[in-house]
Amino acid sequence: MNLxxxxxxxxxxxxxxxxxxxxxxxISEHMSFLEMMDVLNEQLINSGEEPVAFDHxxxxxxxxxxxxxxxxxxxxxxxxVTTCQLHMRMFKDGxxxxxxxxxxxxxxxxxxxxxxxxxFERIQQAGGYISVNTSGNTQDANALPIxxxxxxxxxxxxxxxxxxxxxxxxxxxxxxxxVGAKVSQYALLPQGQVEAVDRVKNMVAQMDLEGFGNCxxxxxxxxxxxxxxxxxxxxxxxxELMKASVKG
Amino acid sequence: xALDSKVPKGPIKDKWTDYKNKINLVNPANKRxxxxxxxxxxxxxxxxxxxxxxxGYNVKAFAYQDSPRRAHSIAAQGGINAAxxxxxxxxxxxxxxxDTVKGGDYRSREANVYRLxxxxxxxxxxxxxxxxxxxxxxxxxxDNRSFGGVLVSRTFYAKGQTGQQLLLGAYSAMxxxxxxxxxxxxxxxxxxxxxxxxxxxxxxxxxxxITGEIERHSAHAVVIAxxxxxNVYFLSTNAMGSNTTAAWKxxxxxxxxxxxxxxxxxxxxxxxxxxxxxxxxxxxxSLRNDGRIWVPKNMDDVLAIxxxxxxPTDLSEEDRDYYLExxxxxxxxxxxxxxxxxxxxxRCDAGYGVNATGEAVYLDFASAIExxxxxxxxxxxxxxxxxxKIIALGENxxxxxxxxxxxxxxxxxxxxxxKTPMMIYPATHYTMGGxxxxxxxxxxxxxxxCIGEANFSDHGANRLGASALMQGLADGYFVLPYTIGDYLxxxxxTGPISTETKEFEDAEKDxxxxxxxxxxxxxxxxxxxxxxxxxxxxxxxxxMARNEKGLKEAMxxxxxxxxxxxxxxxxxxxxxxxxxxxxxxxxVADFLELGxxxxxxxxxxxESCGGHFxxxxxxxxxxxxxxxxxxxxDFAFVAAWEYKGEPADAVLHKExxxxxxxxxxxxSYK
Ligand SMILES: Cc1cc2nc3c(=O)[nH]c(=O)nc-3n(C[C@H](O)[C@H](O)[C@H](O)COP(=O)(O)OP(=O)(O)OC[C@H]3O[C@@H](n4cnc5c(N)ncnc54)[C@H](O)[C@@H]3O)c2cc1C
Numbered sequence: 001m002n003l004x005x006x007x008x009x010x011x012x013x014x015x016x017x018x019x020x021x022x023x024x025x026x027i028s029e030h031m032s033f034l035e036m037m038d039v040l041n042e043q044l045i046n047s048g049e050e051p052v053a054f055d056h057x058x059x060x061x062x063x064x065x066x067x068x069x070x071x072x073x074x075x076x077x078x079x080x081v082t083t084c085q086l087h088m089r090m091f092k093d094g095x096x097x098x099x100x101x102x103x104x105x106x107x108x109x110x111x112x113x114x115x116x117x118x119x120f121e122r123i124q125q126a127g128g129y130i131s132v133n134t135s136g137n138t139q140d141a142n143a144l145p146i147x148x149x150x151x152x153x154x155x156x157x158x159x160x161x162x163x164x165x166x167x168x169x170x171x172x173x174x175x176x177x178x179v180g181a182k183v184s185q186y187a188l189l190p191q192g193q194v195e196a197v198d199r200v201k202n203m204v205a206q207m208d209l210e211g212f213g214n215c216x217x218x219x220x221x222x223x224x225x226x227x228x229x230x231x232x233x234x235x236x237x238x239x240e241l242m243k244a245s246v247k248g
Numbered sequence: 249x250a251l252d253s254k255v256p257k258g259p260i261k262d263k264w265t266d267y268k269n270k271i272n273l274v275n276p277a278n279k280r281x282x283x284x285x286x287x288x289x290x291x292x293x294x295x296x297x298x299x300x301x302x303x304g305y306n307v308k309a310f311a312y313q314d315s316p317r318r319a320h321s322i323a324a325q326g327g328i329n330a331a332x333x334x335x336x337x338x339x340x341x342x343x344x345x346x347d348t349v350k351g352g353d354y355r356s357r358e359a360n361v362y363r364l365x366x367x368x369x370x371x372x373x374x375x376x377x378x379x380x381x382x383x384x385x386x387x388x389x390x391d392n393r394s395f396g397g398v399l400v401s402r403t404f405y406a407k408g409q410t411g412q413q414l415l416l417g418a419y420s421a422m423x424x425x426x427x428x429x430x431x432x433x434x435x436x437x438x439x440x441x442x443x444x445x446x447x448x449x450x451x452x453x454x455x456x457x458i459t460g461e462i463e464r465h466s467a468h469a470v471v472i473a474x475x476x477x478x479n480v481y482f483l484s485t486n487a488m489g490s491n492t493t494a495a496w497k498x499x500x501x502x503x504x505x506x507x508x509x510x511x512x513x514x515x516x517x518x519x520x521x522x523x524x525x526x527x528x529x530x531x532x533x534s535l536r537n538d539g540r541i542w543v544p545k546n547m548d549d550v551l552a553i554x555x556x557x558x559x560p561t562d563l564s565e566e567d568r569d570y571y572l573e574x575x576x577x578x579x580x581x582x583x584x585x586x587x588x589x590x591x592x593x594x595r596c597d598a599g600y601g602v603n604a605t606g607e608a609v610y611l612d613f614a615s616a617i618e619x620x621x622x623x624x625x626x627x628x629x630x631x632x633x634x635x636x637k638i639i640a641l642g643e644n645x646x647x648x649x650x651x652x653x654x655x656x657x658x659x660x661x662x663x664x665x666x667k668t669p670m671m672i673y674p675a676t677h678y679t680m681g682g683x684x685x686x687x688x689x690x691x692x693x694x695x696x697x698c699i700g701e702a703n704f705s706d707h708g709a710n711r712l713g714a715s716a717l718m719q720g721l722a723d724g725y726f727v728l729p730y731t732i733g734d735y736l737x738x739x740x741x742t743g744p745i746s747t748e749t750k751e752f753e754d755a756e757k758d759x760x761x762x763x764x765x766x767x768x769x770x771x772x773x774x775x776x777x778x779x780x781x782x783x784x785x786x787x788x789x790x791x792m793a794r795n796e797k798g799l800k801e802a803m804x805x806x807x808x809x810x811x812x813x814x815x816x817x818x819x820x821x822x823x824x825x826x827x828x829x830x831x832x833x834x835x836v837a838d839f840l841e842l843g844x845x846x847x848x849x850x851x852x853x854x855e856s857c858g859g860h861f862x863x864x865x866x867x868x869x870x871x872x873x874x875x876x877x878x879x880x881x882d883f884a885f886v887a888a889w890e891y892k893g894e895p896a897d898a899v900l901h902k903e904x905x906x907x908x909x910x911x912x913x914x915x916s917y918k
Contacts, residue, residue: 012825030521032660038526038776045774045829050820053828055314057487059527060656062412063318078659085659110458111826118435121315125427129420132377134299134725136367141376142334145388155381155406158413162317191379 001027001093005040007052008100010109013116017109019098029089033076034059034066036088054113061085061226064161067168068113069100074165074224082163082226102168106175106210117164119210120178126206127199128182130191150188157184159227166221166229172213177221179207180233187240197247200240251504251888251903254686255359260909261341264363267687268730272737279304281743282736283467285452286310287439287494289422290319291415291717292700293473295724298421301430303729305736308465309422310434310454312489312831317419320475320487321720324411325532325653327393327403328717330368335392339400341365348715349910351397351584352680352708353858353878355510357886358909359687360705367726368718372404374725378417382406393534395713397584397917403714408532408652414717418724437463438831440759442470442498442696445751449498449696453752453759457831460824462759464752466745468736469695471728472498473720476679476701478511480839480846481791482783484676485517485530491835492842495683495702503691504888504901506704507681508842509850512711512859513792514677515541515588518660518670519608528675529660531611532653533713536581538616538646539670541588543600543609545569553602560602560610560669571595579917586710586859587917589674590876593792596673603671612669617642674792678716680707680859681849684888684903688731689723692888695735699723704886709858763823766833771816775832778813782806782836782843790847795863799851803844803896810840844895849887852900855879871918880912 002025010017024040031039034056041051057065066083070076076086091097101109106119132138158181166177183200186192192199215234222231256267274282282305286297289311297309297316311319331344344365349356372390376382382404383391392401406413425431436457443451443466451466477492478484499505516531544550545567552558571591573580583591592609595601602608621642625633633641643666647654657665683691683698685705691698700720707715789802813836821827856865856876865877886903 028522028524031524032526035524035526039524042774042776045818045820048820051829053826057313057318057489058320058323059488060323060529061659062409063313063320063322063487064315065313065318080655081659085656087659087662089662114826117314121423121426121433121435124420125423129424130377130379131424132374132421133302134295134374134421134729136370136374136726138370138373138377141332141372141382142389144376146384147388148384148386151381151384151388154379155383155413158381158406158416159409161322161412162315185381186379189379189381191377 001029001088001091003027003091004096006096006098007113009052009112012111013108027088029087031088032059032084033070033086033088034084052113053111056084059084062161064163067102067115067163069102069168071098074102074168075226080226080228082161102164104167104173104212106173106212107164107167119212120162120164120175122210123175123179123203123206124182127195127202130186131195144190146190154185154188157181157188157229157233160229161227163226165224165226167212169220169224170213171218171220172216174215174221175207175212176215176234176237177225177229177231179203180237181229183237183240184233187236196240197244200237200244204241251684251901252686253357253903254688255357256687260359260362263359264366271730271734274733274737274740276304278740280306282306282739283308283744284469284471284732285465285467286471286473287452288319288473288475288700288702289316290321290473290475290700291411291418291720292724293471294319294415294418294422295721296471296473296699296728297431298418298425299725299729300732301425307425307431308434308467309431310437310439312436312438312457314435316422316433317416319415320490321411321415321717323487324717325408325530326395326534327405327410327714328371328414329395329402329712329714330372330404330718331365331402332369332372334390335401337400339402343400344368344402346910347398348706348712349708350915351712352710353915354708354880354884354907354912355857355905356706356708357905358907362909363727364706364719364722367722370726371718371721375414375417378420380406380413380417393537394582396533396536396582396588397579397712405534408534408650411717414721439494440497440834441755442501443751443755444501444693445745445749448694450745451747451752453755455759455763458826460822460827462756462763464747464756466747466752468739468742468745469697469732471697471699472683472702473700473724474702476682477839477842478676478679480782480843481676481786482779483520483525483528483787485514485528488527491838493835493838495698496838496842498683498691498693498696498698500891502693502891503696503698504684504890505682505845506684506886506888507849508846508889509790509853509860510680510709510858511676512585512678512680513589513674515585515592515674516611516672517675517677518657519603519605519673529656530675530677531657531670531672533585535611535650535653538649539581539611539613540570540615541572541581541609541611542568542570543595543602547599550600550602554604576917583917584710584712589792590861592674607673608671609673610669611672613646613665614669617646617666620645678711680704680709680711684886688734689728690731690735697728697732699728709860762834763830766817766819766830767823769817769819771818773816773818775817775819775829775836778809778817779836779839781809782840785809786843786846790850793861793863794850796851799847802847803851806840806844806847807896810844813837813840841895845889845898848896848898849889853883853887855883857883872914872916878914884912
């Protein structure tokens with residue numbers, strides 16, 4: 001198929017960006033979206049133009065590196081996938097596709113479609129861990145049985161890949177789903193209880209400091225999340241925060 | 249230089265404990281004055297960084313991605329081994345050790361492997377304490393599955409996302425130390441050279457991938473944890489950015505490179521679909537617990553399927569060739585990876601491949617779905633369950649076990665693997681070879697360490713499933729933090745290492761010159777053009793089956809591609825900005841050298857062992873006819889290569905392998 005691409009080009013963080021049109025031809029429906037971008041870039045290089053910079057790495061939907069806001073949706077029109085898993089069979093011959101970076105005050109553009117998500121890093125550093133040193137004499141893993149239900153739920157929360165689609169999708173650029181997922185993982189496990197109060201307070205405080213917006217319960221984040229992280233995690237985080245404020 | 253593996257004396261089961269009791273330690277107050285650079289923050293580098301920082305060292309960690317959480321360890325699916333024997337099925341440290349040495353086709357160093365097995369149980373305890381949500385059974389205890397090449401269930405897992413969960417565990421431990429200022433994290437930074445001062449590794453030169461700035465960083469020791477070099481094949485299950493640059497640069501500065509030809513071609517990957525293909529996707533080996541591999545018995549059916557006249561589900565049991573079960577009745581679908589891959593190639597080469605390219609076999613879950621369905625019907629007390637009901641119940645179980653993999657398959661191939669068998673074909677996946685290290689995980693350069701997939705140490709000529717995660721975490725959490733102390737104990741009075749020295753200046757200049765060369769070369773062809781050509785030579789001539797003629801051709805062809813690359817490569821953009829093509833150019837330049845050494849290593853190893861299959865070396869007769877033939881008399885050594893300029897001129901050093909605790913046997917999975 002033949003396509004028209006409207007792509008955000010921006011030289012660096014301090015330059016102004018703009019949408020630029022490109023044409024690609026002979027695109028196979030079996031290609032992934034990023035393979036289509038590879039075709040475009042090869043074409044640009046061969047014609048002496050600068051290729052489009054975009055983040056990507058594992059290309060199997062787990063590293064969370066790829067982003068892209070495609071036709072007004074984070075990771076494009078398919079559900080439950082990242083951009084690297086989006087396939088061209090979702091598009092038709094003759095389509096015009098708009099490709100922009102993830103946009104949020106806390107995700108400044110670095111170049112073209114590449115954004116800076118280190119705000120997520122700082123939130124994790126504020127409390128996204130259990131304080132246990134590596135010693136080689138930690139208690140036996142089976143000394144503490146954990147119900148399968150709790151373990152499975154913690155796992156579901158922990159599948160977050162930190163891509164930022166939730167933020168890009170939210171009209172308030174809220175990071176509640178991302179933070180809620182991490183808080184939930186530990187809240188559901190006995191190992192996480194000791195530091196529960198400080199964790200939720202510190203992570204939420206850092207989130208606010210980074211300039212992420214508030215949650216107004218539109219639920220858009222859950223719909224666009226490539227890993228299906230549920231809104232329940234936000235509710236759980238709010239409960240944890242409430243408990244924390246009671247406990248001081 | 250003679251290779252000294254520094255394996256401690258004494259009985260194998262006491263070596264590590266005795267050694268730890270005797271090595272030098274650095275007292276906590278002095279650790280504050282010592283800096284360690286860790287390049288790479290996957291399972292190996294992430295766990296090492298966190299642990300070294302917990303101990304009190306000042307750690308500077310580097311990764312080319314925008315976060316440690318995105319290292320390619322994140323993509324590991326199936327699981328991690330540990331000799332916990334929670335299932336009571338006869339597992340033990342010795343058995344894990346034995347399986348790993350045997351699985352590696354007797355080409356690994358016994359003492360290292362034993363230590364790996366010994367610390368494996370600690371890894372699970374540590375990860376659980378960190379909050380890693382491993383799968384559990386209804387009693388709340390940890391669940392296990394089994395992987396290829398073994399007869400026990402010792403693999404711990406977190407759905408099909410074990411690597412993700414383990415890496416997030418290490419990442420959380422890192423975050424705690426970053427918050428305390430004990431780890432300084434350099435995201436989006438690429439190491440482009442190591443700096444050696446007075447014979448010791450004392451720093452690195454790195455490029456800031458956002459600004460293009462070339463930076464000097466010093467430390468008392470440098471640890472390389474940069475992952476494997478599978479992308480030398482262009483197509484592999486590795487991430488797009490996975491590379492050999494860090495490992496290759498240290499090789500050029502004196503670290504020997506061991507066994508480059510030991511590469512694992514994984515049997516269960518999604519077949520390629522066209523020339524635009526940028527990477528291959530693994531379908532976890534855990535699927536072989538429940539999936540049965542087959543091709544049609546008759547050529548008529550093969551053709552009918554390819555032409556779309558028949559579907560695989562139309563074929564009756566008699567018309568299917570479950571070739572692994574036929575050839576290897578004892579291990580069946582759970583033979584080790586190298587054996588499974590070659591068997592798939594054998595069938596496809598014979599013309600039985602089931603897709604348009606002729607390079608695909610089936611992985612079928614119908615029997616498992618039925619078996620689980622019946623079991624569930626019984627558990628739930630459903631008498632006379634209908635066939636549909638049984639299948640629905642069975643599909644639920646299969647979904648719970650492998651749901652994310654099935655979804656991944658469906659998204660890529662656009663077929664529903666619950667209803668029709670998956671199509672799979674082998675792909676490059678893991679590199680057992682790597683930088684040579686001694687028992688301390690130190691390279692041949694003092695103060696320069698190498699851990700994780702980047703080193704050569706524990707898997708011999710073939711790695712068993714779920715053992716890479718184990719090795720990465722063993723190296724980073726439990727081995728390196730001890731052994732590095734022994735070396736650093738001499739550095740407590742050294743003081744900070746200055747970057748204002750000639751050595752740093754020279755190394756920086758070399759890096760700048762190369763960057764400038766690429767930017768100014770103005771050639772005619774893109775980096776990918778060369779990478780794809782290299783990949784094709786590697787796959788065709790240095791792939792699943794190798795022979796003398798092909799290997800010699802490969803060496804010459806790779807050299808020619810390399811020469812053309814330096815003349816014709818075109819890198820758009822500038823040096824002082826984010827420039828992904830420039831990053832790729834540097835990586836491919838290094839692959840073009842490694843590729844040739846790889847072929848040379850394969851050429852001198854005139855035997856078949858593990859992932860290295862020489863067509864000239866097969867069993868001629870008997871029960872094992874046609875199977876790979878190892879030659880212990882002449883080749884029970886590690887091939888460690890010293891850099892001498894051109895890869896073809898590399899000098900071979902042999903580390904003879906001694907087997908005192910395991911008897912050398914021809915592997916049999918029959
Ligand atoms: C798809 C897939 C599935 C797998 N499944 C399993 C499994 O189920 N069980 C199992 O045991 N093993 C599995 N493996 C193998 C295992 O995941 C890897 O061997 C292991 O995770 C490697 O870890 P590592 O820390 O050595 O390297 P990586 O995780 O690859 O990390 C490399 C790090 O080095 C950095 N880096 C690289 N070069 C540079 C440079 N020049 N400068 C700065 N930083 C650099 C990267 O940024 C990254 O942080 C799988 C592998 C793949 C590809």
